[in-house]
Amino acid sequence: xxxxTQPDIHITVSEGASLELRCNYSYxxxxxxxxxxxxxxQGLQLLLKxxxxxxxxxxxxxxxxxxxxxxxxxxxxxPSVHWSDAAxxxxxxxxxxxxxxxxxxxxxx
Amino acid sequence: GAVVSQHxxxxxxxxxxxxxxxxxxxxxxxxxxxxxxxxxxxxxMLMATSNEGSKATYEQGxxxxxxxxxxxxxxxxxxxxxxxxxxxxSFYICSAKGTGSNQPQHFGDGTRLSIL
Numbered sequence: 305x306x307x308x309t310q311p312d313i314h315i316t317v318s319e320g321a322s323l324e325l326r327c328n329y330s331y332x333x334x335x336x337x338x339x340x341x342x343x344x345x346q347g348l349q350l351l352l353k354x355x356x357x358x359x360x361x362x363x364x365x366x367x368x369x370x371x372x373x374x375x376x377x378x379x380x381x382x383p384s385v386h387w388s389d390a391a392x393x394x395x396x397x398x399x400x401x402x403x404x405x406x407x408x409x410x411x412x413x
Numbered sequence: 414g415a416v417v418s419q420h421x422x423x424x425x426x427x428x429x430x431x432x433x434x435x436x437x438x439x440x441x442x443x444x445x446x447x448x449x450x451x452x453x454x455x456x457x458m459l460m461a462t463s464n465e466g467s468k469a470t471y472e473q474g475x476x477x478x479x480x481x482x483x484x485x486x487x488x489x490x491x492x493x494x495x496x497x498x499x500x501x502x503s504f505y506i507c508s509a510k511g512t513g514s515n516q517p518q519h520f521g522d523g524t525r526l527s528i529l
Contacts (some may be wrong), residue, residue: 345504345523348457406455
């Protein structure tokens with residue numbers, strides 16, 4: 305069975321600082337991995353996806369994620385956070401998405 | 414590209430009425446559409462998966478007679494909450510996926526349903 309764990313429920317980061325959100329997955333084969341972002345009261349927007357190939361994936365809004373098979377991880381990173389990055393972030397795995405519980409990101413001035 | 418439109422974005426109605434939510438893929442053909450429910454501060458819970466022209470596949474615990482799903486075309490799926498009650502109040506989100514296992518799901522903006 306496939307599953308996703310996002311260990312951090314809530315992260316607070318200062319504007320301009322770097323951000324890393326953790327995601328660990330359980331999957332039987334080479335996984336399809338996704339990161340989505342959700343602003344309050346809105347649907348989900350796809351930030352980036354990994355299917356195969358280069359393990360460092362570039363996404364929209366300056367985000368990137370690195371697939372590490374040995375660690376079963378797909379962590380999301382951004383070098384310099386903007387106030388508009390405050391949102392809920394979901395990691396998901398599989399063709400039929402299994403979502404993690406989400407990580408709430410708060411950005412302080 | 415890959416825009417999914419969900420309508421309405423917010424609806425308030427009386428207990429006992431039925432509410433229909435539409436999900437449209439605007440610039441691609443969605444062979445599969447998904448309906449999720451999201452409670453406050455929680456992740457998305459998959460309710461059902463629908464393929465165009467077929468009956469929807471419901472997740473365990475989801476009442477198919479309560480949540481009617483129709484996927485009549487490659488660009489439109491509807492979710493009808495029948496005889497809605499206050500406990501059905503929630504945030505409902507649809508997503509659409511094109512053909513091919515490597516196509517991601519694209520999400521609508523969600524519908525806030527409040528039953529009085």
